[in-house]
Amino acid sequence: MEFFLQLLVNGISLGFLYALSALGFVMIFKSSSVLNLAHGELLAIGAFLFLTLSTWAQLPILLSFALTLVGTFLLGFIIERFFLRPLIGEDLIQVIMLTLGIGIMFKGLLLFIFGGDIHEYRPFLPEGLSIDLGLVRIPSINVSTFIIGIIFLIIFGFFFKYSAQGIYMRSVADNQSAALSLGVHVRRVFALSWAIAFIVAAMSGIVLGIINGINVHYLSNIGLKVFPVVILGGLDSIGGAILGGLIIGLVETFTGGYISTSLREIIPYIVLVIILMVKPYGLFGLVEIERV
Amino acid sequence: MRKLQFRPCGNFNETYEEELAIFETDFGRMSLLIGLILLFCVIPFVANPYILYILNTIGIYAIAAVGLNLLIGYTGQISLGHGAFFGVGAYTAAILGTKTGLPIWLSVPAAGVVTAAVGIIFGLPSARLKHLYLLIATLAGQLIIEYVFAQWESLTGGAEGISIIGATFFKIDLMNDRTFYFLIFFCFAIMTWIAVNLVRTRYGRAFIAIRDNDRAAEGMGIPIFRYKLLSFAISSFYAGFSGGLYAYYMMSITPEPFNLWLSIVFIAMIIIGGLGNVPGSVLGAIFIVVLEELLSHGTEYLMNVSASAGAAITIAPLREFVFGLAIVLFVIFEPKGLAEVWRIVRSSFRLWPFSY
Numbered sequence: 001m002e003f004f005l006q007l008l009v010n011g012i013s014l015g016f017l018y019a020l021s022a023l024g025f026v027m028i029f030k031s032s033s034v035l036n037l038a039h040g041e042l043l044a045i046g047a048f049l050f051l052t053l054s055t056w057a058q059l060p061i062l063l064s065f066a067l068t069l070v071g072t073f074l075l076g077f078i079i080e081r082f083f084l085r086p087l088i089g090e091d092l093i094q095v096i097m098l099t100l101g102i103g104i105m106f107k108g109l110l111l112f113i114f115g116g117d118i119h120e121y122r123p124f125l126p127e128g129l130s131i132d133l134g135l136v137r138i139p140s141i142n143v144s145t146f147i148i149g150i151i152f153l154i155i156f157g158f159f160f161k162y163s164a165q166g167i168y169m170r171s172v173a174d175n176q177s178a179a180l181s182l183g184v185h186v187r188r189v190f191a192l193s194w195a196i197a198f199i200v201a202a203m204s205g206i207v208l209g210i211i212n213g214i215n216v217h218y219l220s221n222i223g224l225k226v227f228p229v230v231i232l233g234g235l236d237s238i239g240g241a242i243l244g245g246l247i248i249g250l251v252e253t254f255t256g257g258y259i260s261t262s263l264r265e266i267i268p269y270i271v272l273v274i275i276l277m278v279k280p281y282g283l284f285g286l287v288e289i290e291r292v
Numbered sequence: 293m294r295k296l297q298f299r300p301c302g303n304f305n306e307t308y309e310e311e312l313a314i315f316e317t318d319f320g321r322m323s324l325l326i327g328l329i330l331l332f333c334v335i336p337f338v339a340n341p342y343i344l345y346i347l348n349t350i351g352i353y354a355i356a357a358v359g360l361n362l363l364i365g366y367t368g369q370i371s372l373g374h375g376a377f378f379g380v381g382a383y384t385a386a387i388l389g390t391k392t393g394l395p396i397w398l399s400v401p402a403a404g405v406v407t408a409a410v411g412i413i414f415g416l417p418s419a420r421l422k423h424l425y426l427l428i429a430t431l432a433g434q435l436i437i438e439y440v441f442a443q444w445e446s447l448t449g450g451a452e453g454i455s456i457i458g459a460t461f462f463k464i465d466l467m468n469d470r471t472f473y474f475l476i477f478f479c480f481a482i483m484t485w486i487a488v489n490l491v492r493t494r495y496g497r498a499f500i501a502i503r504d505n506d507r508a509a510e511g512m513g514i515p516i517f518r519y520k521l522l523s524f525a526i527s528s529f530y531a532g533f534s535g536g537l538y539a540y541y542m543m544s545i546t547p548e549p550f551n552l553w554l555s556i557v558f559i560a561m562i563i564i565g566g567l568g569n570v571p572g573s574v575l576g577a578i579f580i581v582v583l584e585e586l587l588s589h590g591t592e593y594l595m596n597v598s599a600s601a602g603a604a605i606t607i608a609p610l611r612e613f614v615f616g617l618a619i620v621l622f623v624i625f626e627p628k629g630l631a632e633v634w635r636i637v638r639s640s641f642r643l644w645p646f647s648y
Contacts, residue, residue: 035424086624092423093370097563098623100556104616111609224435224552227428235424266439269432273417276429280420 005136007257008250013142015249017208020149021222022229022241023156024201030173030236031193034084034095038103039201040223044110044216046072046202047209051119061124068206069199076198080191088190103220110216118213125210145207152203153242159196169193173236228268232275234282243283247271312492328481336473344469346585348541351476352534354577357561358487358570359530364559365568366491367523368503369418373430374558376437377414377528379550381407381535386454386545387447400479400536407532408525410437415524419517422506434555441547453546456539472541479537483530488570490526499523503568560615564622566631575630583618587611 025039036042049071053064083102087095130140160166171179172189180186205219212218229248233240248268256264275282305311315321339347360374371377385403388394394402414433418426441448448454490496498519501509510516539545557580565576594607626632 035427083620083624090627092427093364093559093563093567094623094627096370096424096427097559097619100559101616101619101623104556105613105620106616108609108611108613108616112607112613224431227431231425231428262439262443266436269435272432273429273436276417276421276425276432280425 011250011253015246019245024197027197040220041106042201043205044219047205072202076195080194228272355534357573361573363527373434375554377531378535381532382539385536403536404533408529411528455544566629569631572631
């Protein structure tokens with residue numbers, strides 16, 4: 001029983017991390033229908049930017065956090081403007097290859113600058129937040145990152161629901177030509193959605209880095225783990241991404257705990273294939289209607 | 293002999309056969325003949341072993357790239373699993389060659405057939421899935437097959453891998469670069485010839501119809517699922533065949549090389565070479581292999597210059613950076629690939645001095 005509960009808690013916290021890392025991916029797909037294969041590298045860039053500012057440049061935590069967000073926002077704009085803008089209207093394979101190429105470039109650069117080792121932030125989170133549930137204990141670090149994650153989810157939820165830009169972004173996601181005819185600047189929305197998605201990715205990268213250490217290979221692998229998560233929830237549903245993250249996290253930890261640790265790494269993809277066979281557009285995804 | 297024809301300054305085709313012709317003029321036929329003579333009678337006898345090694349690598353990858361182009365460029369089904377299919381071929385050939393002792397001329401085609409079966413299994417999702425969903429399904433397939441390579445130790449030898457020693461082809465020793473060169477390029481010529489002609493048959497036409505609009509293709513009476521599976525099977529056969537050659541050429545295989553990176557490299561080859569263009573995939577394979585070779589020489593040179601062990605580790609990732617940059621630049625500036633560059637160069641010669 002104790003083992004089961006421990007696995008449950010581990011699974012939920014892992015699933016929370018997956019859900020958080022899938023958010024930026026879903027945002028990009030929702031607003032511009034680009035399947036971003038460089039997502040893991042975006043996570044890594046955010047995490048390493050924060051590492052450089054907070055731990056190596058020794059800036060105050062809040063300042064370096066703000067600077068990371070500003071930096072990734074600008075980088076998102078630059079990526080959209082110089083790489084993705086020329087490809088609007090091109091075939092799927094070209095766009096996918098472009099994001100793959102960008103990912104490889106970033107990974108090479110990050111490995112060149114920071115190497116393949118595991119880095120750590122200097123400790124800055126409050127201690128003593130750990131929760132004792134009798135049989136299981138949730139460590140302080142997981143509680144505080146959970147709180148950070150929830151705060152960001154709420155902020156972004158409000159942004160999409162009530163701010164003008166958020167409403168523009170939702171309208172473009174819903175129907176591009178209708179939004180265009182109502183005077184929404186679609187190109188600006190694309191750029192903005194990349195910039196904001198990059199911020200979200202950086203956030204998730206930082207949270208992942210706090211918990212598991214910052215490593216280029218690990219973070220870019222998370223970029224692949226995002227696929228089972230978002231397929232399970234439906235590619236364009238943020239709520240689905242959160243639920244998908246939790247399911248994949250639980251499946252992964254339970255497989256690791258009860259069946260075999262080597263199967264753990266691959267089980268999300270097996271789930272992915274099964275889901276695709278049974279319900280191709282995920283649990284909450286929009287069914288594509290096609291006309292000749 | 294017929295009179296040599298010159299290419300007219302414009303498109304004056306009057307019949308469908310003229311439009312379909314591979315060689316528009318007899319000069320095309322002659323240059324192919326000259327190319328084949330160079331390939332089989334001149335190059336292997338003047339090249340040094342290092343050049344032969346690079347050419348053999350190009351030949352092996354080019355076969356797989358031609359197959360992948362049939363799937364992505366002609367049928368429009370994107371697969372991120374061809375690295376693993378290549379691996380399935382390599383493992384099948386290695387297992388057949390060592391455990392059952394089949395000769396190479398049986399085990400390599402058998403590797404192709406087994407891989408075609410695996411390709412059909414991973415092509416099954418294409419019944420319901422399209423575009424990026426299919427891409428994600430093949431990505432999952434890639435990761436699952438990789439896992440099987442590493443974990444099914446009784447068959448694949450796990451991380452240790454399998455080694456094949458002493459392949460002979462009707463008593464000719466194949467274990468040197470020159471004899472293997474003939475084998476690879478003989479297969480390459482046959483496979484490319486099949487691919488070029490396949491896309492001109494009803495099957496090839498059906499593939500192209502499915503790529504352009506699969507609903508419309510279905511409306512015109514093409515059983516699209518069967519043709520999609522056929523395309524997966526043919527393309528995996530090519531991947532498995534070249535994988536089998538790779539296993540014999542490398543003489544030992546481990547799960548390591550058949551990872552997602554290899555799948556990406558294959559797609560990069562056909563994107564850089566030109567989608568929907570068989571000679572283009574060969575150009576792409578040449579470009580990528582030569583680029584990787586140059587990059588590894590470049591980093592070696594830089595390492596010798598900086599001459600410290602620490603710098604060596606830090607410079608190596610720059611190869612990845614340059615590789616990614618090449619892909620990005622091609623996609624943005626020449627999405628139709630090297631085949632299009634070649635066409636532009638040719639037509640500018642043809643139309644000179646009046647370029648319009």
